[in-house]
Amino acid sequence: MFLMSEFRKDPLTGRWVIVAEERGVKPYQFGEGWERESSFPCVFCPGKEHCTPPEAFSIREKETLPNEEGWRVRVVPNRFPALLPCEPLHHNIDGFYENMSGFGVHEVIIETPSHYLDLADLPISQIEDVLYTYRERIRKLGEDPRLHYCLIFKNQGEKAGASLPHAHSQLIATPVIPKRVQEELMGAREFYQREGKCFFCSVIEEEMKRERLVKEVEKFIAFIPYAARFPYEIWILPRRHCAFFSEIEKEEISNFAFILKEVLLAIKAILHDPAFNFILHTAPYPRSLENYDGYYHWHLEVLPSLAHIAGFEWGTGFYINSVIPEEAAKAFRQFIKDKS
């Protein structure tokens, strides 16, 4: 349980920090959570539905009830939320220090009833259910006019920040558009104004001809970005120009599930089952705010957690990537070729 949650603004850079105190965690306990609740059955397992807050959404067998067994995908509020969906909101300014209450939504998407399967191991139909769930939650939370962004991400493995091993992803919806999202939007808008076309559509056109391409299917491509921050970082882009993941179509979900499974299986094999994050990049709410439809293009970024972020990265904001993107792509392509 968190005792409080607030946004604090760094007075120099304008960066927001969420201060969310964790009840009863002693300083020396950091990073010791991994084994605590990893035993089978865990709180995400069927039969343990009462151990989580009541579900916000689920895909389940007919004639089964919410918060009982019979689900295939289940969305529940995070028991340790970084943000809280409660009122009243406050906003204080004290000299050059500024804070506001940590309003927002923080949910967990349990991807499978199985305690032992990773997302990569699931049948494609089950991955489709997970992606369909992402779409439904983004749509639903978009109805709350106080929320301006919905971030869907996955931390797999302790080194990537996961606190439980049972396969799950997370959703955080916030009243502010996050800084990194804004930087990306700003870059995309400038490109659109300068070139008259979508940056991501141009990248797709370019990367189809380049040696960083990993896989192309009917509706998606997977490639290593030119300036990848991390070894084996890989992006999946829909070929159809669309700013909002929430507008993904049924056939696209199916094709996306297929390429995502290919990519995750390749990472698992080539890098020996590493921890990783993935982050869904989609346009903010509401769509009427800006011409997102024109200049933005949703996509997924997958970041294997192979190296620790060190003083140089903290100090500079530069990244050091020790694997040439073209070489990483070659390894991916070789694996996919050998497998088929």
Next chain:
Amino acid sequence: MFLMSEFRKDPLTGRWVIVAEERGVKPYQFGEGWERESSFPCVFCPGKEHCTPPEAFSIREKETLPNEEGWRVRVVPNRFPALLPCEPLHHNIDGFYENMSGFGVHEVIIETPSHYLDLADLPISQIEDVLYTYRERIRKLGEDPRLHYCLIFKNQGEKAGASLPHAHSQLIATPVIPKRVQEELMGAREFYQREGKCFFCSVIEEEMKRERLVKEVEKFIAFIPYAARFPYEIWILPRRHCAFFSEIEKEEISNFAFILKEVLLAIKAILHDPAFNFILHTAPYPRSLENYDGYYHWHLEVLPSLAHIAGFEWGTGFYINSVIPEEAAKAFRQFIKDKS
């Protein structure tokens, strides 16, 4: 050994990534370096001077020769440099992809001949030698007009990105001013223009009255910043307004060594010897470029590595800090009080 090193510019956000291929590292070997060369004596130990590239600087006993025993602090080029000090420089633009050669300086500062002592354990006179060495290297590299920034940082512990346990810090000098440094400079310049005074001097004045103060000595204060990104993040600021660490005076070095040791010992005790980074923030080269003297103020940021950076931080650029800064400061103050 790195085979190549280049800066690649992310075409969307303008972020630079250093791509520096590590020779012969297989994908599954990431993060396995910690034990490889940690045995005593290691390449940083006395008697092993021939195992490093020739030294760039040292503080050593009279009548001892460079690259032999007798040193107290020793600076050598990194054997695995992220940047290389060699010519020729190239700068290519290929469509919207841009890169340039990874020119720069990457050195290791070996802080003690002892294989087993941490920086926190060293006598204050030895910490003074380390700080004096930082000053000398920053001054020396500032003579090269191609270099515009010199970053000094320390990674202690594997989780903080250190690859060898023998106490050392690092220096990277670059031809570009890093993005994070620019953000901080921009914030400080705007504050100066708006308020007519130095942001950091104002913070010192404010924090002397606040509950986030950890320790004050004659010439420095240590405190937890208002919007700390990480649990137990702590900053040390000189009370004298000065933009350039390279202008630190003899009595300040001595006082800085004292408070740095206090802070590092407290971190070690309270958090059970965690991995950590520290980063020296100082103004760019050359001083004539801008009014750094007016608006900037050098300082040291210490970041314990207690939590992993996860999908949420990568996706948003927000940080989640699970320890309230005022509570962290209280723990530090209690430790310092109990000890004395």
